[in-house]
Amino acid sequence: MKSIVASVGTGTPVIVLNGHLDVVPGLPEDFEPHTEDGKLFGRGSYDMLGAVASMMVLMAELAKTAPACNVVLTLVPDEESGGEAGTGHLVKRGFVGDIAICGEPTNLNIAIQAKGILQLIVKVPGVAAHGSRPWLGRNAIFQALESYRTIASLNVFEESTPFFDRPSLNLAKISAGKVFNQVPDSCVMGIDIRYLPGQNPDELLNRIRTSLPDAEIYVHLQGSPVDTPPDNVWVRKLRRYAKTDFFGQDGSADTRFYAEQGVPAVEFGPSGANHHGPDEYVEIRSLFEYKEILKKFISNIKDDEDEI
Structure with missing residues (x-):
């Protein structure tokens, strides 16, 4: 299995944006995307190819004006089947940072814990x-x-x-x-x-x-479970721009590989519903909101640190 790693900017902090490209099985019609009432329907639209698309657009924008930090995008092939050959492999090879943001579906809330x-x-x-x-x-x-x-x-x-x-x-x-x-x-x-x-x-x-x-x-x-401290400086800054709540995820994600290495990791992704089920969709507007939140977070990463 192959993963894709891209980076922009240099120095610290190192911000890892993590997304998985694999999806769970579905019916043939689930793989025929369509839009309706501001929603993009299709298998994987919410979990989590919508977030991946937003991250890719963000990286293209950051490449035009490099941020005052290092942003690393990791796209992996196997989160739904355990993640060992994707994020697990990359983490073992040292692809970690000061914070890892996994674009799992969270409706623009921030999951700092997972079972x-x-x-x-x-x-x-x-x-x-x-x-x-x-x-x-x-x-x-x-x-x-x-x-x-x-x-x-x-x-x-x-x-x-x-x-x-x-x-x-x-x-x-x-x-x-x-x-x-x-x-x-x-x-x-x-x-x-x-x-x-x-x-x-x-x-x-x-x-x-x-x-x-x-x-x-x-x-x-x-x-392993994930238990990211809510008072971590980067987590608090992300929350400032997301203007949202912390919560805990019942399921597991690739955040666990970062947590095992002591890296603060959160799940943070766009809005939608029905992931792993019929009529899965992502709200198109939230894809732009999600990208802009991440961009503000990264662009202002070294501003007002003492006030956070």
């Missing part, structure tokens, strides 16, 4: 028996559902923060059974947990394993 990811494969045993005599076996599907309820009952899923009511717990996949006339002796669940900033994923995993001593549990994917 972490803990995706688990849980294999629950049962006892096989003839399907006509299920009482002679132990149905692994039923056992798995009970195991899921046990996980859901853990008090860690009742914790909250100022930005989040609770962690997220989703039974995403389940697989069991070979034939109709046999009680399944094994069931495999795929569980997607989005834990809160401040929660420890290792402790969470240990709690789950302790509560399910008979199950085999493997980590499929783990990703």
Whole structure:
């Protein structure tokens, strides 16, 4: 997979603008863009090709009059599938800065927190028996559902923060059974947990394993949460020009790769609705507003720092 990196200006601070070019699957008609009532419809218009277009236009404008800082645009191919080969790879190679702005859809608000990811494969045993005599076996599907309820009952899923009511717990996949006339002796669940900033994923995993001593549990994917300080000087300056609120994202984005390296990272993007769903759209006017906010932020990056 290939990423695109472009930069303009020199010196400090280094501002990273990050966007992903990949989109989730959709129906054929989702890939036929059209405009209506000031909205651009189409798969990826909101998440997040609209923001990418605004960033590209901004970079072209900045190239005419270089800013008093270094602006780095990184466009990556794989955020929707995990980001390891895109932003993850670039961050490991040193493409970081004093602040990273990922153009995820936020309706012109600024996400300074995001939940972490803990995706688990849980294999629950049962006892096989003839399907006509299920009482002679132990149905692994039923056992798995009970195991899921046990996980859901853990008090860690009742914790909250100022930005989040609770962690997220989703039974995403389940697989069991070979034939109709046999009680399944094994069931495999795929569980997607989005834990809160401040929660420890290792402790969470240990709690789950302790509560399910008979199950085999493997980590499929783990990703760090984002907890960017709201009083960071660059974050505060961005908020000044955006004139908007801070919030927390339930989902995960490439901000996590920057956060893992101690780089203040935020999600900030244009307005729209229905990303990953039917009738996805971005508000065309917000694309221009978004570009102008970023331009003012960058053009005035060294002005009035003591007043922020």
